[in-house]
Structures are given as C-alpha cells and as structure tokens.
Amino acid sequence: MSASREDNTSPDAQLSSHFFGDLLDSIIVDIASECHRIAKLGLDRNLEDEEEELRRSTQARVRAADPSNSGETNSKYVVDIFGQTHPAVANEIFDCMNCGRSIMAGRFAPHLEKCMGKGRKARLKAARSSTTAQNRYSRGSPASTYSPYSNSTSTNRLSNGSTGVAGEDLSNGTSEEP
Amino acid sequence: MDPSSAKPRCSVPKPCNHLADYKLKYGLAGYDSLQDNFVTGSNGKTIVCTPDRKIPRCFFCDGYRERLYLCLVCSSVSCLDHTLLHSRSDCGNDIAVDVKRSELYCGKCHDQVYDADFDTAVVSKYKKDLIVCRNAFESIGERSSKRRRLSSAIDLDLKKWKELPCIRDQRAKSCYPIGLRGLNNLGNTCFMNSVLQALLHAPPLRNYFLSGRHNRETCPRRSLDGFCLLCDIDIIFSAMFSGDRSPYSPAQFLYSWWQHSANLASYTQQDAHEFFISLLDGIHEKENKLRDTNKDAGDCPCIAHRVFSGLLRSDVTCLTCGFTSTTYDPFMDISLHLDSSHCLSTETTNKGSKLNGSTSISTSTLIGCLDLFTKPEKLGSDQKLHCQNCQEKQDSSKQLSIGRLPLALCLQVKRFEHSFIRKTSRKIDWHLQFPFSLDMSPYLSSSIIRKRLGNRMISFDGDESDVSAEYEIFAVVTHSGMLESGHYVTYLRLRNQWYKCDDAWITEVDEATVRASQCYMTFYVQKMLYHKANEEIGCAPTSSRRDSLMSVVGYC
Helix, strand or coil, X not given: CCCCCCCXXXXXXXXXXXXXXXXXXXXXXXXXXXXXXXXXXXXXXXXXXXXXXXXXXXXXXXXXXXXXXXXXXXXXXXXCCCCCCCCCCCCCEEXXXXXXXXXXXXXXXXXXXXXXXCCHHHHHHHHHCCCCCCCCCCCCCCCCCCCCCCCCCCCCCCCCCCCXXXXXXXXXXXXXXX | CCHHHCCCCCCCCCCCHHHHHHHHHHCCHHHHHHHHHEEECCCCCEEECCCCCCCCXXXXXXXXXXXXXXXXXXXXXXXXXXXXXXXXXCCCCCEEEECCXXXXXXXXXXXXXXXXXXXXXXXXXXXXXXXXXXXXXXHXXXXXXXHHHHHHHHHXXXXXXXXXXXXXXXXXXXXXXXXXXXXXXXXXXXXXXXXXHHHHCCHHHHHHHHCCCCCCCCCCHHHHHCCCHHHHHHHHHXXXXXXXXCCECCHHHHHHHHHHCHHHCCCCCCCHHHHHHHHHXXXXXXXXXXXXXXXXXHXXXXXXXXXXXXXXXXEEEECCXXXXXXXXXXXXXXXXXXXXXXXXXXXXXXXXXXXXXXXXCCCEXXXXXXXXXXXXEECCHHHCEEECCCCEEECEEEEEEEEECCCEEEXXXXXXXXXXXXXXXXXXXXXXXXCCEEECHHHEHHHHHHHHCXXXXXXXXXXXXXXXXXXXXXXXXXXXXXXXXXXXXXXXEECCEEEEEECCEEEEXXXXXXXXXXXXXXXXXXXXXXXXXXXXXXXXXXXXXXXXXXXXXXXX
16 A cells, blocks of 8 residues: 655655655554454443543532532531531540640640650750650561652652641640640 | 452454364464464564564565565465465465464455464463563462452451440431541641541451451550550541541540651641551551561561552563563552643643533543553663663663552552752642542553553463452542642542541532542542442441431431
C-alpha cells in the first residue's frame, strides 16, 4: 500500500518517500495488530463504565460548586444523625494518664505534650540534660514496613488543624482548664 | 473464594476451523520448531528470525517490503498476496506466522488468529531467562504466603460476636450501623481521628478485634513495656462498638502512640498518611518483639501485615539486550503520583463556570494514577544500571506491578509538590475521580508482564487468577485547606450508605458529596469481604434483639 507518486522529484527523494511510506505502513499494521489482539482476547477496557464514572464525578462537582447548595461540605452542623450537638472544642473531662490532672478533651493534646516533655520548649530543656529519647520509629530498617520506593521527606505531609478553630500553639504558658 | 465469580481477565477465543484442523494434524510441532527463531526485544515485541539472519523475502515474488508470512506447514515465506494464494492452492497450508510480529494468520479467514499454545512458544525462550533471575524470595515466600493469605482471610471471619448492650434510649439509634460514632478532637488530632475511623471499619481489622483476638487480660506486652498499642486499639474498638453514640475521646490511645512514636509526639499539625504508617509499624514491631522474631514483611503474621501488606514487583529491563531482573518488595500501602496529563490548569480558579454544561471534561482519575504507577519508566542516562547479560552499564527501563494484593488496600495520593527552584512545597488541589468499585487485575504482575510481551496468553507462576482482584471502597480520608493548615474528614461507606465523620460530628451524606470531595487516602477491601461485612453490621446481630429494634424503629 505504498504511495506511488509520479512526480518529478529526485530519485533520492522518491526513495526516502518510499521508505517513509513503508515505515508508516508497518507502524500502522503494528497498532492494528495490537488492537486486534486486545479486542479478540477481551482485554479492552470497558469505556462505557469509565465514561459513566466520569459523568457522575463531573455532575457531583457541579452540584458541590453550586453556591445555592448550602450543602454538607464544611458548613456549620446543627445536629448529627444521632440528634446530638457538639461544641467547637470538645468538653469531655477526664484524667490525664501521665500526671493525673483533670483535663478537657479538646485541650488534651497540648497538655500531654508539655506533660510528657515532648513539646519544642520541653525538648530544648531536655536536650540540656543527659537523657535523649530513643527514636523507635525508623524508616528503612528491616522491621520497617514503609515501602522503600516512595521518597517521602518531611515536607511531604498534609497537615491538619482543629475543627474550625485556627490551630494555635498553647505552649506559651496558658493555664489549662481544671 | 468462588473462582467462577471472578471475571476472567483474558478470554481465549475459539479457534477457526482451519486453525483447529492444523492443530489436530500437526499438534505443537510447528510451534516448537520455531522456538529458536523467536527473538524478543527489550520492548517486549518478538520477531521471527531466519536461521541465517538474512532479510526474509517472498518465495514467489521476491518482495521484502510488504508483510511477510512464514507458512507453518511448508516453511516457505511469502508476502500477503502470495500467502493467500498459497492457502488457496496448497490445501491445508492455511496457517502462517507474521514474521515481524509473531502473530498467527489464517489464509482462509483472511484474519489474524490466536492460540495460547503458540503464545507460550513465542515467549518460552524469553521466559526461561525471566525465571532464572527471580530471587529466592518469590519461590519460598509467595507459595506459602498465598496459602496463608487464603486461610487468614477465612480466619478473620467474625467468629465470636461480642454481646452488644441493648440501649433503648432514643439517642442510641440502634438502627444505624454498629460502630458508627464520633471521635473528639483532642487538639489538632483530626489527622488521627480520620485514619482511626477508616481502620475501625476495615472489615478484616474490625473482625479481628471484635472477635477478641487480642486479649487484653492475658496480653504480656502490658507487663513488658507498660503499654501495648494493640491493647489500646482494642479499647477503642470496644468503646466504638459498644452502642454508645456520644463522641469518644481516644486519649489513652494518643498517649500510647506518643510513647511509641517519640519523634511524632507533638501538638502540631500532622500528616494522616504518616500516622497510618506509624501505627501499622507500631503494631508490627510489637508483634515481633513479643515473638522474639524478626520476620520479613512477606510472612509476618501480625494483624497489620495480614490485612494491609501486599507485594510489589519491580522489573528492570536492559534496553539493549532485553534482559530483565526482578525484585520484590513488600508494601503496606501504595503512594500514587497524580496523573497530570489530563488535568486542566484552570481548575482551581474556574470551578463554577468551567464545569457547567460541558460533557467531556478531562480529569485526573485514580485509574489514571494506577496506570502511571505501572507504566514502564525509562531511567535517565545518569541512572544506567549494570546488565548481567551485557556485562556493562546500560540504559534501562523500570516497571512496577503488584505481585500480591492485600485484603485491604490503601491508596494514597501524593498531593504535595516540591519546587526546587522556589524551595517551597505546595499542595495540589486537583480533583481526583475515584471509583467505588475497583478492579485491580490490570495492575497485577501477571497482567503487566503479559501486556509487556504483547498481551500473549501465557500462564504465569503464581498466577493470581484464583484470588479476586475486585475491591469495594469503604473509606475515604479527605483533606481540605492548605499544606500547613487544613482539616481531615473521613467518609465511611457502611451498608452502601455514606457517612461523614468530621471529628465528633457524624452525618449522612449522599454519593455525590463523596465523589466531589478531595480524596487523600482511599481505602478498598476485597469485594467479598465488603459484602460480608455489610451483612454483619445490620441493626441487630442476633434475633433476640428484634424486640429492641422494633421499639426504636420509629426513630430511624
């Protein structure tokens, strides 16, 4: 199926044109052969399903982007499915298992940090003394289950905040709730 | 484990009469005689070489430019026209081989035809090399782990369902799935809450703890270190599945985890994925310490590995000679780069207007990310690897595939981008479409290897065909906000209803909300386990509960 041109180009140009035509034909047949095999063996992906998924996804995003949909995403809740409401800062009270003091749930983490001597300021204080905390979580060790092929550095993290309240560092001397 | 329910990945087409006749008459003799002539290149394509390495030409017209076919009966080479003539005139000489593509051609049907025996012969020489270089891990670990995996899946059935207290109080809402309960934010701990919610509803993990597999009373670790991560997880399970619907504060667990992961113990914003890995690592370490072993991930019996661990296969192919070396590495989850080829750069700015009415929006999809993950990647010229065959450093290509699938699969999407120029990191906010039902079979090593060799119908050592590769999603951890400050929320899929778990707040949402969300970690479980779990988390676990159900049914 080579293109036969009866033009008056040089023999070299004609020859290269022939070769190009042959190469092109060969590539086309390669692809046809591969697709033929895929189709005959039932390996082709179900395009209809994929399109349906994309359509649903797009519809969902359109709905979510619509401002009239006051919607579920990140808006203020009134009640949860059990009929309960919850304050912005969790107000359950329990005893700290490190020091025994009564702490409010929403302030437990910052308290525990200081209590266990883990916070930045506490760590600096501890560094002056002789004890160093043993680093038990290590990547790349034989017992580690972290896959070696992915290159995760300390910058590859998505951080979180507390619910609705800007994450503030309370380790500057504010007293906890009794 | 019903094999007939698993969709066959590749269907063997019925041979045409001519091929069937040929095989009846000649069997595999013709294929076998060609075996030494098959040459497979580094791109996986196989050609038929003439013995004297001369350029093949048509016996009848001496042509060499067109497609050439080698007759399997008389071994003459002819171009397409003469092949058809040949088939017409010399009866029975119907089947030929396309020498450039190693494909069967039927002169009577005028079509390419397929035969599994032929495909096996085509790659036989290549496969022999492939087998030789596999490392020992696969042969020992894979067979025994397959056996163990099958039995472990059965073991994780909910054997002894703990008695749940029947609470007649209106707030109990016992018609909602058991175990659905909010988690209090203890101060920047939504990264922890979101992952805990997903793990609490991972069927194999849930069944393990609710069946009392980790006995807190007899746990020796408590006395060893004073704390045991598994005991504390067990406490959470008991509390969450107790029937009490008021939000639970996982304070004891936080304390335990901070003692284990000293470097992560701080009141700062943290990464959910990092927490997930740290937690699984902690469970694994405890198990090893107790049994005084140092088991490889491949045969570790700890619950973290039994549920989440799979095997990743890496093939490095020399681009000069085609020699491939294979290594296996365990994984607890798969981190995927975002498939950026489709994405619109204007996405984050034109949310509303762009999406209106347009039917064909290209978007990043989880399938696209998986395709990217298993795509052959040409290593840069600065990464030349030593080829055993060539005995020198050569350009190579690397391809990943899944050697063994886990019971529960966690797929993390890398939503951060580090710019070396600007020396900053930023979050990639692109929307990623993810399916609720996921078929992982195209990413199995068997499928990937087959594809690389031209989709040949070949059997594969340790073929995964008897284990289902079909998964159902059960949890999505989403992130909203910026890299340094944001918020995690988990969507749970229980009995085909989606629930939003935003720290203490549990609300019902529809599918569309979940689809539109920005996923960060998606959790899938084997389809069968998902459906089984749905049956188990019904309103009342035993028939004696029916009367209590009747009294609250009005409040559902």
